Amino acid sequence: MKKLLVLSFALLVCTFAQAQEKKAPSPASMLKQTVGLTEVTVEYSRPGVKGRTIFAADGLVPFGKEWRTGANSATKITFSDDVTIQGKALKAGTYAITSVPEMDKWTIHFHNFGESGWGSYRGQAPALAVETTPAKMSETVESFMIAVDGLTDTSAEIGLLWENTYVPLTLGVK
Numbered sequence: 118m119k120k121l122l123v124l125s126f127a128l129l130v131c132t133f134a135q136a137q138e139k140k141a142p143s144p145a146s147m148l149k150q151t152v153g154l155t156e157v158t159v160e161y162s163r164p165g166v167k168g169r170t171i172f173a174a175d176g177l178v179p180f181g182k183e184w185r186t187g188a189n190s191a192t193k194i195t196f197s198d199d200v201t202i203q204g205k206a207l208k209a210g211t212y213a214i215t216s217v218p219e220m221d222k223w224t225i226h227f228h229n230f231g232e233s234g235w236g237s238y239r240g241q242a243p244a245l246a247v248e249t250t251p252a253k254m255s256e257t258v259e260s261f262m263i264a265v266d267g268l269t270d271t272s273a274e275i276g277l278l279w280e281n282t283y284v285p286l287t288l289g290v291k
Contacts, residue, residue, distance in 0.1 A: 148263060157275075193233070212245075214226065262279065
């Protein structure tokens with residue numbers, strides 16, 4: 118009986134160790150960027166195209182449906198100071214980002230962050246909703262990416278890039 122327990126325990130440990138070594142299909146990523154004096158931190162997961170159609174009426178992320186803007190957990194963005202997004206005020210704090218993609222416009226929602234499960238934000242009123250116009254890119258971006266670029270002392274551009282789509286958001290800081 119003792120041998121059976123030891124063997125069972127060893128098998129459980131080996132199984133757990135193998136599970137820990139699996140590669141994540143949508144790896145976690147963190148971006149930290151200072152814009153002016155404001156710290157911006159983004160935590161999200163990066164799904165891959167993997168030969169799929171991403172943004173389309175019948176795509177992995179269908180037009181008109183709310184999307185978690187990444188994979189796995191809710192995408193989380195933190196601003197150390199009050200900011201503007203697309204010219205609209207947003208208080209310092211941590212937010213979950215969801216998106217509603219359309220062919221010619223996207224609506225981006227910033228929800229007060231409460232938990233990592235993105236389902237709790239679906240259909241809920243956001244702290245801020247802004248619209249932006251997506252652009253088609255000539256190159257394909259295999260893994261979803263969030264970038265902060267075009268830095269000045271008072272602004273930057275937050276970009277959502279995946280497949281052949283670029284979605285810009287103007288960030289303003291003081």
